[in-house]
Amino acid sequence: MEGAELGIFMIAALWLALLLEHPRSRLHKAIASALLRRFFFGLGIGLTVVFLIYCTWGRQSGAQFNPAVTLAMLSLHCIQPWDAFFYIIAQFIGGLLGVVIAATPFWKASGHKDVKFVVTEPGKPGVAVAFAAEFVICFFLMAALRLVYQSDLLKPSIGYFAGLLLLIYITFESPLSGMSLNPARTVASAIPARSWNAIWIYLVAPPLAMWLAALLFG
Numbered sequence: 725m726e727g728a729e730l731g732i733f734m735i736a737a738l739w740l741a742l743l744l745e746h747p748r749s750r751l752h753k754a755i756a757s758a759l760l761r762r763f764f765f766g767l768g769i770g771l772t773v774v775f776l777i778y779c780t781w782g783r784q785s786g787a788q789f790n791p792a793v794t795l796a797m798l799s800l801h802c803i804q805p806w807d808a809f810f811y812i813i814a815q816f817i818g819g820l821l822g823v824v825i826a827a828t829p830f831w832k833a834s835g836h837k838d839v840k841f842v843v844t845e846p847g848k849p850g851v852a853v854a855f856a857a858e859f860v861i862c863f864f865l866m867a868a869l870r871l872v873y874q875s876d877l878l879k880p881s882i883g884y885f886a887g888l889l890l891l892i893y894i895t896f897e898s899p900l901s902g903m904s905l906n907p908a909r910t911v912a913s914a915i916p917a918r919s920w921n922a923i924w925i926y927l928v929a930p931p932l933a934m935w936l937a938a939l940l941f942g
Contacts, residue, residue: 725785726811727818729776733789734822734912736772737842740765742830745838759895766894770887777883787883790906791815792930796866796938812908819912827916834916841917844902844910844926851922854901858929861893862905866937905930 743751744761755761777787786803788794791812798808823841827834834841846854865886872878872885893903904910910926
């Protein structure tokens with residue numbers, strides 16, 4: 725279930741990127757503003773996350789679909805080490821399969837420089853800014869979700885908080901780091917794109933930031 729959830733996430737991400745960013749897409753031509761395109765991309769991803777969290781599989785597995793989240797939950801003793809191990813393996817495999825499945829009918833278009841299998845790479849401000857941005861968004865995502873989870877009033881709406889934060893992050897933060905939040909999501913795109921630019925950022929910042937947030941707000 726964890727693998728399938730991230731796989732579905734990656735299918736949605738790649739198809740949204742093809743629709744909104746490929747230069748031959750009619751939707752890309754119709755929406756001239758890059759900010760507005762990122763908003764619609766974020767809206768699509770946010771809705772996908774809400775669906776995954778509240779669907780039957782998401783409710784059963786916990787809808788983590790992110791190794792950084794799983795490691796944070798492990799640090800809080802919310803998941804057993806053996807389960808966390810297999811969750812993380814499933815997340816990496818599921819993410820990659822999702823990209824491959826989504827790209828196969830449109831492989832050439834998916835590899836276009838403006839789509840590039842939805843890789844997450846540092847933006848123009850550089851590597852240091854990308855690392856700081858990834859750290860901040862991961863920290864605040866985990867902190868916000870832990871605080872919401874601890875509120876009896878807000879807990880049933882936790883999926884909507886997650887979706888809203890992703891919408892905001894994609895719209896405004898993605899030019900800085902590509903807005904990963906998720907090591908498995910980054911690796912899933914990097915493999916077919918053959919792009920490992922500053923990959924360490926996305927393997928280090930999300931787990932570290934989410935672990936710290938879980939420690940402080942768990």
